[in-house]
Amino acid sequence: xxxxxxxxxxxxxxxxxxxxxxxxxxxxxxxxxxxxxxxxxxxxxxxxxxxxxxxxxxxxxxxxxxxxxxxxxxxxxxxxxxxxxxxxxxxxxxxxxxxxxxxxxxxxxxxxxxxxxxxxxxxxxxxxxxxxxxxxxxxxxxxxxxxxxxxxxxxxxxxxxxxxxxxxxxxxxxxxxxxxxxxxxxxxxxxxxxxxxxxxxxxxxxxxxxxxxxxxxxxxxxxxxxxxxxxxxxxxxxxxxxxxxxxxxxxxxxxxxxxxxxxxxxxxxxxxxxxxxxxxxxxxxxx
Amino acid sequence: xxxxxxxxxxxxxxxxxxxxxxxxxxxxxxxxxxxxxxxxxxxxxxxxxxxxxxxxxxxxxxxxxxxxxxxxxxxxxxxxxxxxxxxxxxxxxxxxxxxxxxxxxxxxxxxxxxxxxxxxxxxxxxxxxxxxxxxxxxxxxxxxxxxxxxxxxxxxxxxxxxxxxxxxxxxxxxxxxxxxxxxxxxxxxxxxxxxxxxxxxxxxxxxxxxxxxxxxxxxxxxxxxxxxxxxxxxxxxxxxxxxxxxxxxxxxxxxxxxxxxxxxxxxxxxxxxxxxxxxxxxxxxxxxxxxxxxxxxxxxxxxxxxxxxxxxxxxxxxxxxxxxxxxxxxxxxxxxxxxxxxxxxxxxxxxxxxxxxxxxxxxxxxxxxxxxxxxxxxxxxxxxxxxxxxxxxxxxxxxxxxxxxxxxxxxxxxxxxxx
Amino acid sequence: xxxxxxxxxxxxxxxxxxxxxxxxxxxxxxxxxxxxxxxxxxxxxxxxxxxxxxxxxxxxxxxxxxxxxxxxxxxxxxxxxxxxxxxxxxxxxxxxxxxxxxxxxxxxxxxxxxxxxxxxxxxxxxxxxxxxxxxxxxxxxxxxxxxxxxxxxxxxxxxxxxxxxxxxxxxxxxxxxxxxxxxxxxxxxxxxxxxxxxxxxxxxxxxxxxxxxxxxxxxxxxxxxxxxxxxxxxxxxxxxxxxxxxxxxxxxxxxxxxxxxxxxxxxxxxxxxxx
Numbered sequence: 002x003x004x005x006x007x008x009x010x011x012x013x014x015x016x017x018x019x020x021x022x023x024x025x026x027x028x029x030x031x032x033x034x035x036x037x038x039x040x041x042x043x044x045x046x047x048x049x050x051x052x053x054x055x056x057x058x059x060x061x062x063x064x065x066x067x068x069x070x071x072x073x074x075x076x077x078x079x080x081x082x083x084x085x086x087x088x089x090x091x092x093x094x095x096x097x098x099x100x101x102x103x104x105x106x107x108x109x110x111x112x113x114x115x116x117x118x119x120x121x122x123x124x125x126x127x128x129x130x131x132x133x134x135x136x137x138x139x140x141x142x143x144x145x146x147x148x149x150x151x152x153x154x155x156x157x158x159x160x161x162x163x164x165x166x167x168x169x170x171x172x173x174x175x176x177x178x179x180x181x182x183x184x185x186x187x188x189x190x191x192x193x194x195x196x197x198x199x200x201x202x203x204x205x206x207x208x209x210x211x212x213x214x215x216x217x218x219x220x221x222x223x224x225x226x227x228x229x230x231x232x233x234x235x236x237x238x239x240x241x242x243x244x245x246x247x248x249x250x251x252x253x254x255x256x257x258x259x260x261x262x263x264x265x266x267x268x269x270x271x272x273x274x275x276x277x278x279x280x281x282x283x284x285x286x287x288x
Numbered sequence: 289x290x291x292x293x294x295x296x297x298x299x300x301x302x303x304x305x306x307x308x309x310x311x312x313x314x315x316x317x318x319x320x321x322x323x324x325x326x327x328x329x330x331x332x333x334x335x336x337x338x339x340x341x342x343x344x345x346x347x348x349x350x351x352x353x354x355x356x357x358x359x360x361x362x363x364x365x366x367x368x369x370x371x372x373x374x375x376x377x378x379x380x381x382x383x384x385x386x387x388x389x390x391x392x393x394x395x396x397x398x399x400x401x402x403x404x405x406x407x408x409x410x411x412x413x414x415x416x417x418x419x420x421x422x423x424x425x426x427x428x429x430x431x432x433x434x435x436x437x438x439x440x441x442x443x444x445x446x447x448x449x450x451x452x453x454x455x456x457x458x459x460x461x462x463x464x465x466x467x468x469x470x471x472x473x474x475x476x477x478x479x480x481x482x483x484x485x486x487x488x489x490x491x492x493x494x495x496x497x498x499x500x501x502x503x504x505x506x507x508x509x510x511x512x513x514x515x516x517x518x519x520x521x522x523x524x525x526x527x528x529x530x531x532x533x534x535x536x537x538x539x540x541x542x543x544x545x546x547x548x549x550x551x552x553x554x555x556x557x558x559x560x561x562x563x564x565x566x567x568x569x570x571x572x573x574x575x576x577x578x579x580x581x582x583x584x585x586x587x588x589x590x591x592x593x594x595x596x597x598x599x600x601x602x603x604x605x606x607x608x609x610x611x612x613x614x615x616x617x618x619x620x621x622x623x624x625x626x627x628x629x630x631x632x633x634x635x636x637x638x639x640x641x642x643x644x645x646x647x648x649x650x651x652x653x654x655x656x657x658x659x660x661x662x663x664x665x666x667x668x669x670x671x672x673x674x675x676x677x678x679x680x681x682x683x684x685x686x687x688x689x690x691x692x693x694x695x696x697x698x699x700x701x702x703x704x705x706x707x
Numbered sequence: 708x709x710x711x712x713x714x715x716x717x718x719x720x721x722x723x724x725x726x727x728x729x730x731x732x733x734x735x736x737x738x739x740x741x742x743x744x745x746x747x748x749x750x751x752x753x754x755x756x757x758x759x760x761x762x763x764x765x766x767x768x769x770x771x772x773x774x775x776x777x778x779x780x781x782x783x784x785x786x787x788x789x790x791x792x793x794x795x796x797x798x799x800x801x802x803x804x805x806x807x808x809x810x811x812x813x814x815x816x817x818x819x820x821x822x823x824x825x826x827x828x829x830x831x832x833x834x835x836x837x838x839x840x841x842x843x844x845x846x847x848x849x850x851x852x853x854x855x856x857x858x859x860x861x862x863x864x865x866x867x868x869x870x871x872x873x874x875x876x877x878x879x880x881x882x883x884x885x886x887x888x889x890x891x892x893x894x895x896x897x898x899x900x901x902x903x904x905x906x907x908x909x910x911x912x913x914x915x916x917x918x919x920x921x922x923x924x925x926x927x928x929x930x931x932x933x934x935x936x937x938x939x940x941x942x943x944x945x946x947x948x949x950x951x952x953x954x955x956x957x958x959x960x961x962x963x964x965x966x967x968x969x970x971x972x973x974x975x976x977x978x979x980x981x982x
Contacts, residue, residue: 118955323946327775
């Protein structure tokens with residue numbers, strides 16, 4: 002490749018990248034700067050941290066932060082474990098594994114709105130779960146999952162929905178990395194008489210580690226963007242950071258506070274990325 | 289296979305964008321937004337008008353805050369695309385203060401007489417700002433089964449006739465009885481994100497307890513109000529916080545007593561007329577607080593299709609259509625000709641309840657304040673206070689003082705007198 | 708002895724596989740099947756608490772959603788927005804992806820990192836300033852406004868996908884063509900592009916789905932020209948349950964079809980794009 006490109010002037014790749022770069026600067030870079038500016042401008046137009054003070058005085062902010070973190074903790078580890086098991090299983094390449102792969106991947110393409118409605122269909126008072134339980138006489142009256150003082154139940158419904166919806170994403174990343182592990186390693190291991198468990202610990206796990214870490218990172222970042230599922234299933238009973246951006250913006254038309262929430266989300270995301278990159282020493286960025 | 293798929297997709301895209309340039313009259317409305325009402329507006333009202341006049345109309349449902357932002361932005365940019373605005377009296381009032389509307393005194397609408405009070409409301413400082421389009425209110429809907437469990441000293445006639453005995457305390461006792469009899473709470477409110485729960489707080493219970501919507505938000509009486517709501521809370525159905533329209537829970541019999549907008553309980557009455565009664569809201573120490581909603585039609589300055597907009601106003605306030613709106617979506621007429629035609633059958637139930645409420649001698653009538661873009665914050669102040677005090681158990685005194693300060697700041701900022 | 712035990716062990720293994728497959732299929736398909744049932748169920752059956760599986764079916768919900776609530780317009784808007792998004796992200800993404808796959812130059816890793824870093828900022832962070840800018844320019848509440856925002860979301864990922872797809876097409880063909888006198892541009896269009904086409908088509912579908920599913924920005928940026936998910940989030944929500952189910956079903960159908968079309972590229976698409 003090197004010889005190939007030496008023949009031409011070295012400004013060509015930059016030229017090729019330029020339109021995209023300009024576009025991203027305009028539509029991601031500039032809005033980011035604007036967000037920063039909005040977040041640090043008070044209602045009277047003064048520059049300062051007034052919005053952050055308003056925010057931290059509001060108990061909803063702390064609840065939103067707490068709920069977002071709880072969701073993260075409840076969803077991500079489970080999801081990664083589940084996805085890993087699924088990937089190992091599908092990688093066994095039994096007969097018809099392509100069909101199973103297709104079925105697992107359907108939720109990948111579903112919008113979160115749609116996924117939320119599917120779980121509403123199951124868990125609402127006249128939903129399938131309640132009707133089924135009543136039919137078989139387990140309960141006399143419907144169990145309510147959404148509502149006043151029921152946010153802990155709604156929380157677990159949200160966790161289930163997210164597990165259903167987003168596990169395939171982690172699954173496919175892990176499967177991709179499992180598929181490229183050379184058979185030679187396992188054959189060599191067979192020669193040395195490794196058990197399946199030993200093979201997993203000494204071959205599969207280390208070789209999929211980079212993907213595992215990046216899946217973890219991606220899921221963590223995406224967990225901060227969970228919006229529609231929570232919004233549709235619990236309204237503001239379970240306030241979350243992304244939901245507050247929407248609420249401040251669309252219902253209260255308070256651009257400054259919406260931007261402040263947005264800024265905080267971005268800040269946490271950057272921080273988490275940094276933590277992951279530093280402590281997990283992942284090399285996945287070298288694609 | 290894939291290639292063909294993409295090509296077809298792109299062709300579809302180009303074709304559809306080409307066909308999108310026809311001249312239409314944009315009719316933006318904050319009313320008739322919920323699904324059933326919107327379907328009626330689009331497939332009956334607008335379609336009927338277009339078929340009759342040949343004028344193409346686009347019905348644009350909007351949320352309250354969006355309307356104000358949108359119309360003022362369009363007028364400011366001198367690129368007005370909306371030719372007709374349908375909004376609450378309050379919203380129109382506010383937009384008028386920013387000089388966004390034409391004076392409509394010149395237009396003539398023959399063969400109808402508008403109800404005097406509504407006509408008077410629509411003229412502001414000598415300018416005819418809007419044409420009264422519909423009116424509505426919020427009522428209680430009761431499943432007749434619930435009448436068997438009335439508290440000892442309360443009779444069915446007290447409730448339906450808005451007597452002095454039909455109080456918030458009576459409602460509490462009644463809900464307690466129901467809770468015991470049915471082993472679960474049977475009183476429901478539309479507290480979901482798009483529900484109208486805040487209207488109950490600021491327009492019903494607040495005036496009933498304090499005499500005002502916001503003016504004595506953190507008074508002694510208000511403390512009693514919040515104590516009352518805390519007491520009532522165990523008898524409110526937990527799913528309230530996801531309900532946005534009470535007709536469904538009423539029909540499912542998840543609740544037996546519910547409060548909501550007439551348009552949002554109407555379906556229950558139509559589906560099962562024998563099962564339900566519509567009754568006035570209860571009264572509190574200061575009287576019977578309730579909201580009267582007046583909806584009007586206004587034409588923005590520099591609207592592109594003024595003449596057609598007048599034709600649409602003419603159509604929408606004609607006696608036939610006024611009756612149709614009552615029959616289909618539970619909004620009440622604004623003209624005398626239609627007032628007389630209150631229908632027999634299911635909707636009579638609705639009309640009776642509404643009349644009993646407006647005819648009660650202890651009325652404390654509330655109008656939704658005109659706060660424009662701040663309307664959302666106003667509603668949020670009431671809802672958040674409820675969540676904090678009643679759900680999370682925050683201290684009443686401090687919570688309502690903070691929220692009260694916020695409310696007063698909102699009124700001051702918009703420049704409207706405190707209600 | 709041994710020859711008997713092996714078949715039994717195999718059979719047990721097969722059985723376990725079948726059971727696990729059964730679990731997977733039920734877990735992933737049940738919600739889809741159930742919402743399909745609910746989408747067509749008559750409201751009467753839904754409200755009957757003792758009726759688990761409805762027996763009366765109707766198309767009324769589809770009618771009121773499509774025509775009464777004019778979801779057909781929202782679907783058209785969604786298609787248009789996604790189409791423009793694909794077009795824009797291809798125009799800018801192809802050269803950029805080509806640059807990453809064919810050249811070695813200082814700052815290459817930085818650019819890759821930049822593309823990845825955009826994922827750190829949730830779209831909702833950008834939505835508010837974008838709305839303010841679009842209002843000023845006059846493209847708020849237009850198909851273009853939403854498309855421009857969606858392109859910003861799709862482009863970085865598309866660049867990375869393209870880069871890996873083009874890397875998969877061996878340089879040798881291109882070099883050979885150039886030896887026979889084709890210019891680099893010609894070599895790209897005549898040789899590389901056709902070879903990469905299946906992958907590119909799959910990426911188009913990938914981009915389409917990202918745009919089709921995006922709800923947050925679409926809701927905030929528009930009032931009248933709403934895409935389907937935004938339309939449903941805004942209007943169909945204060946509506947009876949059976950309408951919600953129908954709406955959920957309508958949104959899910961394209962997803963299932965798309966996944967079917969790209970099923971061979973699934974691992975490449977998501978595996979690479981998110982690595």
